[in-house]
Amino acid sequence: MVSNSRALAVVCSTDLQRSPDFVEHNVGLRLSSAAIKNHLVFEGGGGTILLAHSRPAANKGDHDQVRFCSTDIAAA
Numbered sequence: 001m002v003s004n005s006r007a008l009a010v011v012c013s014t015d016l017q018r019s020p021d022f023v024e025h026n027v028g029l030r031l032s033s034a035a036i037k038n039h040l041v042f043e044g045g046g047g048t049i050l051l052a053h054s055r056p057a058a059n060k061g062d063h064d065q066v067r068f069c070s071t072d073i074a075a076a
Contacts, residue, residue, distance in 0.1 A: 002068040002076050008049040010065040016040060016054040023052065 013019045019040055020031045029042035029050055042050040051067075070076040 002070065005068040005070050005076060006047050006049075008051060008067040008069065010051045010053055010067060012055040012064065013040075013052045014055060016052060019052045023050065 016038075023029050023040075023042050024031060027042075027050075029044050032041040032043045032049075034041040036051065038054045040052040042052070044050065068076065
């Protein structure tokens with residue numbers, strides 16, 4: 001089970017340059033100094049994280065995701 005695992009939300013953005021302003025001012029999450037290629041990392045309370053992933057507008061594969069963190073996949 002993943003009930004005790006930390007969860008991360010992943011959303012797609014067609015304009016990663018404008019995303020920090022939008023997320024910080026409209027959602028209230030702080031941009032992290034953590035670096036992940038083609039992602040922005042925003043930190044919330046309790047260790048929650050929002051990742052904004054860069055996707056071009058023409059990409060039909062855009063979708064949101066939830067990722068669960070685990071050090072023991074078999075147990076999760």
